[in-house]
Amino acid sequence: MIYWDDVEVGAERVFGTYEVTREEVLEFARKYDPQPFHLSDEEAAKTHFGRLAASGWHTAAMTMRVIVDAITEDQQAGLGSPGVDDLRWQKPVYPGDTLTVTGTVVEKTPSRSKPEIGSVRTQTIVTNQDHVPVMTYTSIVLMRRNPDADA
Template sequence: MIYFEDLEIGVEREFGHYDVTREEVLEFARKYDPQPFHLSDEEAAKTHFGRIAASGWHTTAMTMAVLVAHMNDEPKAGLGSPGVDELRWLRPVYPGDRITVRGTVLDKTPSRSKPDLGSFRTQTSVTNQDGVEVLRFISIALIRRRPA
Protein backbone atom coordinates (compact mmCIF):
# COMPACT_ATOMS: atom_id res chain seq x y z
CA MET A 1 0.00 0.00 0.00
CA ILE A 2 1.34 3.40 -0.97
CA TYR A 3 0.71 6.21 1.53
CA PHE A 4 1.34 9.96 1.54
CA GLU A 5 4.81 9.43 3.02
CA ASP A 6 5.81 7.16 0.12
CA LEU A 7 5.16 9.73 -2.60
CA GLU A 8 8.31 11.13 -4.21
CA ILE A 9 8.18 14.63 -5.64
CA GLY A 10 9.63 14.98 -9.14
CA VAL A 11 9.75 11.30 -10.05
CA GLU A 12 8.06 10.43 -13.37
CA ARG A 13 6.26 7.10 -13.51
CA GLU A 14 4.70 5.29 -16.44
CA PHE A 15 1.24 3.91 -15.71
CA GLY A 16 0.48 1.95 -18.87
CA HIS A 17 -0.92 2.00 -22.39
CA TYR A 18 -4.29 2.03 -24.10
CA ASP A 19 -5.00 0.94 -27.67
CA VAL A 20 -7.60 3.17 -29.31
CA THR A 21 -10.13 1.38 -31.51
CA ARG A 22 -12.46 2.81 -34.14
CA GLU A 23 -15.39 0.98 -32.56
CA GLU A 24 -14.79 2.64 -29.16
CA VAL A 25 -14.30 6.08 -30.73
CA LEU A 26 -17.63 5.77 -32.55
CA GLU A 27 -19.45 4.30 -29.55
CA PHE A 28 -18.24 7.04 -27.21
CA ALA A 29 -19.04 9.77 -29.73
CA ARG A 30 -22.55 8.45 -30.40
CA LYS A 31 -23.27 8.38 -26.69
CA TYR A 32 -21.43 11.42 -25.30
CA ASP A 33 -19.99 13.72 -27.98
CA PRO A 34 -21.90 13.30 -31.26
CA GLN A 35 -20.05 15.89 -33.30
CA PRO A 36 -19.66 15.03 -37.01
CA PHE A 37 -15.85 14.76 -36.95
CA HIS A 38 -16.11 12.03 -34.28
CA LEU A 39 -18.71 10.08 -36.25
CA SER A 40 -18.10 10.41 -40.00
CA ASP A 41 -15.03 9.94 -42.15
CA GLU A 42 -16.47 12.33 -44.72
CA GLU A 43 -17.24 15.09 -42.20
CA ALA A 44 -13.92 14.63 -40.39
CA ALA A 45 -12.08 15.00 -43.73
CA LYS A 46 -13.49 18.54 -44.00
CA THR A 47 -11.84 19.58 -40.72
CA HIS A 48 -8.31 20.02 -39.39
CA PHE A 49 -8.60 16.46 -37.99
CA GLY A 50 -8.55 15.00 -41.52
CA ARG A 51 -10.18 11.78 -40.30
CA ILE A 52 -12.27 10.55 -37.41
CA ALA A 53 -10.70 11.61 -34.13
CA ALA A 54 -11.52 10.56 -30.58
CA SER A 55 -13.34 13.08 -28.44
CA GLY A 56 -11.04 14.82 -25.97
CA TRP A 57 -13.39 13.58 -23.28
CA HIS A 58 -12.91 10.04 -24.58
CA THR A 59 -9.13 10.48 -24.47
CA THR A 60 -9.49 11.65 -20.87
CA ALA A 61 -11.68 8.62 -20.06
CA MET A 62 -9.15 6.23 -21.63
CA THR A 63 -6.46 7.91 -19.53
CA MET A 64 -8.54 7.33 -16.40
CA ALA A 65 -8.93 3.66 -17.34
CA VAL A 66 -5.14 3.32 -17.48
CA LEU A 67 -4.73 5.10 -14.14
CA VAL A 68 -7.32 2.93 -12.39
CA ALA A 69 -5.81 -0.27 -13.81
CA HIS A 70 -2.45 0.84 -12.43
CA MET A 71 -3.99 1.64 -9.03
CA ASN A 72 -5.47 -1.87 -8.95
CA ASP A 73 -2.01 -3.33 -9.62
CA GLU A 74 -0.25 -1.03 -7.14
CA PRO A 75 -2.78 -0.01 -4.45
CA LYS A 76 -2.64 3.45 -2.95
CA ALA A 77 -4.36 4.73 0.15
CA GLY A 78 -6.16 7.16 -2.12
CA LEU A 79 -9.41 8.85 -1.22
CA GLY A 80 -10.47 10.39 -4.51
CA SER A 81 -9.89 13.81 -5.99
CA PRO A 82 -11.37 17.25 -5.50
CA GLY A 83 -10.57 18.16 -9.09
CA VAL A 84 -8.35 18.67 -12.09
CA ASP A 85 -6.55 21.82 -13.23
CA GLU A 86 -5.16 22.86 -16.59
CA LEU A 87 -6.73 20.11 -18.71
CA ARG A 88 -5.38 20.46 -22.25
CA TRP A 89 -6.12 18.41 -25.35
CA LEU A 90 -2.95 19.09 -27.29
CA ARG A 91 -3.25 16.89 -30.38
CA PRO A 92 -5.92 14.62 -31.85
CA VAL A 93 -6.09 10.95 -30.92
CA TYR A 94 -7.09 8.63 -33.74
CA PRO A 95 -8.29 5.04 -34.01
CA GLY A 96 -5.20 2.84 -34.19
CA ASP A 97 -3.20 5.04 -31.82
CA ARG A 98 -1.63 3.64 -28.68
CA ILE A 99 -1.56 6.16 -25.86
CA THR A 100 0.86 5.99 -22.94
CA VAL A 101 0.10 7.61 -19.59
CA ARG A 102 2.81 9.04 -17.32
CA GLY A 103 2.66 11.11 -14.18
CA THR A 104 4.95 13.20 -12.02
CA VAL A 105 4.15 14.20 -8.44
CA LEU A 106 4.55 17.98 -8.32
CA ASP A 107 4.03 18.54 -4.61
CA LYS A 108 2.37 17.10 -1.53
CA THR A 109 0.81 18.74 1.50
CA PRO A 110 -0.22 17.21 4.83
CA SER A 111 -3.72 18.22 5.92
CA ARG A 112 -3.79 20.91 8.60
CA SER A 113 -7.20 19.87 9.90
CA LYS A 114 -7.05 16.08 9.50
CA PRO A 115 -3.74 14.57 10.63
CA ASP A 116 -4.46 11.23 8.93
CA LEU A 117 -4.77 12.81 5.46
CA GLY A 118 -2.69 14.57 2.88
CA SER A 119 -3.04 15.75 -0.68
CA PHE A 120 -0.77 15.79 -3.69
CA ARG A 121 -0.73 17.24 -7.19
CA THR A 122 0.34 15.20 -10.18
CA GLN A 123 1.02 16.34 -13.71
CA THR A 124 -0.27 13.65 -16.04
CA SER A 125 1.04 13.50 -19.59
CA VAL A 126 -0.38 11.30 -22.33
CA THR A 127 1.60 10.61 -25.50
CA ASN A 128 0.81 8.68 -28.66
CA GLN A 129 2.93 5.90 -30.18
CA ASP A 130 5.17 8.54 -31.80
CA GLY A 131 5.94 10.20 -28.47
CA VAL A 132 3.76 13.22 -29.31
CA GLU A 133 1.97 14.64 -26.28
CA VAL A 134 -1.80 14.54 -26.84
CA LEU A 135 -3.18 15.35 -23.37
CA ARG A 136 -1.91 17.01 -20.22
CA PHE A 137 -3.52 17.89 -16.91
CA ILE A 138 -2.76 18.46 -13.26
CA SER A 139 -4.82 16.47 -10.80
CA ILE A 140 -5.24 16.91 -7.08
CA ALA A 141 -5.64 13.74 -5.03
CA LEU A 142 -6.38 12.97 -1.42
CA ILE A 143 -4.46 10.17 0.27
CA ARG A 144 -4.18 8.64 3.73
CA ARG A 145 -1.10 9.13 5.84
CA ARG A 146 0.69 6.00 7.05
CA PRO A 147 -1.00 4.67 10.21
CA ALA A 148 1.04 5.12 13.38
Protein backbone atom coordinates (compact mmCIF):
# COMPACT_ATOMS: atom_id res chain seq x y z
CA MET A 1 0.00 0.00 0.00
CA ILE A 2 1.30 3.46 -0.89
CA TYR A 3 0.35 6.06 1.73
CA TRP A 4 0.65 9.87 1.82
CA ASP A 5 3.77 9.40 3.95
CA ASP A 6 5.45 7.49 1.09
CA VAL A 7 4.98 10.27 -1.48
CA GLU A 8 7.98 12.51 -2.16
CA VAL A 9 7.84 16.04 -3.57
CA GLY A 10 9.67 16.08 -6.90
CA ALA A 11 8.91 12.45 -7.69
CA GLU A 12 7.94 11.92 -11.31
CA ARG A 13 5.94 9.00 -12.61
CA VAL A 14 4.82 7.84 -16.02
CA PHE A 15 1.37 6.41 -15.30
CA GLY A 16 0.99 4.74 -18.68
CA THR A 17 -0.33 5.16 -22.20
CA TYR A 18 -3.68 5.12 -23.98
CA GLU A 19 -4.43 4.54 -27.66
CA VAL A 20 -7.18 6.80 -28.99
CA THR A 21 -9.61 5.11 -31.38
CA ARG A 22 -12.01 6.67 -33.83
CA GLU A 23 -14.87 4.55 -32.49
CA GLU A 24 -14.30 5.76 -28.94
CA VAL A 25 -14.02 9.41 -30.02
CA LEU A 26 -17.37 9.15 -31.81
CA GLU A 27 -19.05 7.23 -28.98
CA PHE A 28 -17.93 9.74 -26.33
CA ALA A 29 -18.96 12.69 -28.49
CA ARG A 30 -22.41 11.24 -29.19
CA LYS A 31 -23.04 10.74 -25.48
CA TYR A 32 -21.34 13.74 -23.86
CA ASP A 33 -20.05 16.40 -26.28
CA PRO A 34 -22.00 16.25 -29.55
CA GLN A 35 -20.32 19.18 -31.27
CA PRO A 36 -19.98 18.71 -35.05
CA PHE A 37 -16.15 18.63 -35.08
CA HIS A 38 -16.25 15.66 -32.66
CA LEU A 39 -18.81 13.80 -34.77
CA SER A 40 -18.08 14.43 -38.45
CA ASP A 41 -14.96 14.42 -40.61
CA GLU A 42 -16.59 16.92 -42.96
CA GLU A 43 -17.54 19.37 -40.20
CA ALA A 44 -14.16 19.00 -38.47
CA ALA A 45 -12.39 19.80 -41.77
CA LYS A 46 -14.09 23.23 -41.73
CA THR A 47 -12.48 24.10 -38.36
CA HIS A 48 -9.00 24.71 -37.00
CA PHE A 49 -8.95 21.01 -36.01
CA GLY A 50 -8.74 20.03 -39.68
CA ARG A 51 -10.07 16.56 -38.95
CA LEU A 52 -12.11 14.64 -36.42
CA ALA A 53 -10.86 15.54 -32.93
CA ALA A 54 -11.55 14.07 -29.50
CA SER A 55 -13.44 16.15 -26.98
CA GLY A 56 -11.22 17.70 -24.33
CA TRP A 57 -13.45 16.03 -21.75
CA HIS A 58 -12.78 12.71 -23.47
CA THR A 59 -9.05 13.42 -23.20
CA ALA A 60 -9.56 14.04 -19.48
CA ALA A 61 -11.52 10.78 -19.14
CA MET A 62 -8.85 8.76 -20.97
CA THR A 63 -6.22 10.34 -18.72
CA MET A 64 -8.19 9.42 -15.63
CA ARG A 65 -8.42 5.81 -16.81
CA VAL A 66 -4.64 5.60 -17.21
CA ILE A 67 -4.06 7.06 -13.74
CA VAL A 68 -6.66 4.87 -12.01
CA ASP A 69 -5.23 1.73 -13.62
CA ALA A 70 -1.76 2.66 -12.32
CA ILE A 71 -2.78 3.61 -8.78
CA THR A 72 -5.04 0.56 -8.46
CA GLU A 73 -2.10 -1.67 -9.38
CA ASP A 74 0.01 0.12 -6.72
CA GLN A 75 -2.77 -0.07 -4.14
CA GLN A 76 -2.48 3.65 -3.49
CA ALA A 77 -4.34 4.83 -0.37
CA GLY A 78 -6.27 7.43 -2.34
CA LEU A 79 -9.45 9.01 -1.04
CA GLY A 80 -10.59 10.94 -4.10
CA SER A 81 -10.04 14.51 -5.14
CA PRO A 82 -11.56 17.88 -4.29
CA GLY A 83 -10.70 19.09 -7.80
CA VAL A 84 -8.08 20.16 -10.29
CA ASP A 85 -6.42 23.48 -11.03
CA ASP A 86 -5.29 25.06 -14.27
CA LEU A 87 -6.79 22.50 -16.68
CA ARG A 88 -5.64 23.35 -20.21
CA TRP A 89 -6.16 21.57 -23.50
CA GLN A 90 -2.94 22.45 -25.30
CA LYS A 91 -3.39 20.66 -28.65
CA PRO A 92 -6.11 18.58 -30.28
CA VAL A 93 -6.21 14.83 -29.75
CA TYR A 94 -7.00 12.76 -32.83
CA PRO A 95 -7.96 9.15 -33.46
CA GLY A 96 -4.73 7.19 -33.82
CA ASP A 97 -2.87 9.23 -31.21
CA THR A 98 -1.18 7.47 -28.31
CA LEU A 99 -1.36 9.47 -25.11
CA THR A 100 1.23 9.22 -22.34
CA VAL A 101 0.31 10.46 -18.86
CA THR A 102 3.09 11.74 -16.57
CA GLY A 103 2.79 13.29 -13.13
CA THR A 104 5.25 15.19 -10.94
CA VAL A 105 4.49 15.72 -7.26
CA VAL A 106 4.76 19.44 -6.53
CA GLU A 107 3.40 19.65 -2.98
CA LYS A 108 2.11 17.56 -0.10
CA THR A 109 0.28 18.87 2.92
CA PRO A 110 -0.97 17.10 6.03
CA SER A 111 -4.58 17.84 6.93
CA ARG A 112 -4.95 20.18 9.90
CA SER A 113 -8.43 18.95 10.78
CA LYS A 114 -8.05 15.24 9.93
CA PRO A 115 -4.64 13.92 10.99
CA GLU A 116 -5.27 10.58 9.30
CA ILE A 117 -5.14 12.13 5.80
CA GLY A 118 -3.08 14.50 3.69
CA SER A 119 -3.27 16.08 0.25
CA VAL A 120 -0.90 15.77 -2.68
CA ARG A 121 -0.67 18.18 -5.62
CA THR A 122 0.61 16.69 -8.85
CA GLN A 123 1.41 18.51 -12.10
CA THR A 124 0.02 16.22 -14.78
CA ILE A 125 1.14 16.40 -18.40
CA VAL A 126 -0.48 14.37 -21.17
CA THR A 127 1.55 14.10 -24.37
CA ASN A 128 0.91 12.52 -27.74
CA GLN A 129 3.17 10.08 -29.56
CA ASP A 130 5.31 13.00 -30.77
CA HIS A 131 5.91 14.09 -27.14
CA VAL A 132 3.78 17.20 -27.69
CA PRO A 133 1.71 18.23 -24.64
CA VAL A 134 -2.01 17.94 -25.38
CA MET A 135 -3.38 18.55 -21.87
CA THR A 136 -2.00 19.81 -18.55
CA TYR A 137 -3.48 20.30 -15.10
CA THR A 138 -2.63 20.19 -11.42
CA SER A 139 -4.50 17.51 -9.50
CA ILE A 140 -5.26 17.61 -5.81
CA VAL A 141 -5.59 14.14 -4.29
CA LEU A 142 -6.49 13.17 -0.76
CA MET A 143 -4.63 10.17 0.65
CA ARG A 144 -4.65 8.17 3.85
CA ARG A 145 -1.62 8.51 6.07
CA ASN A 146 0.17 5.39 7.21
CA PRO A 147 -1.40 4.36 10.51
CA ASP A 148 1.92 2.76 11.51
CA ALA A 149 4.06 5.83 10.64
CA ASP A 150 4.38 6.97 14.26
CA ALA A 151 4.98 3.48 15.61
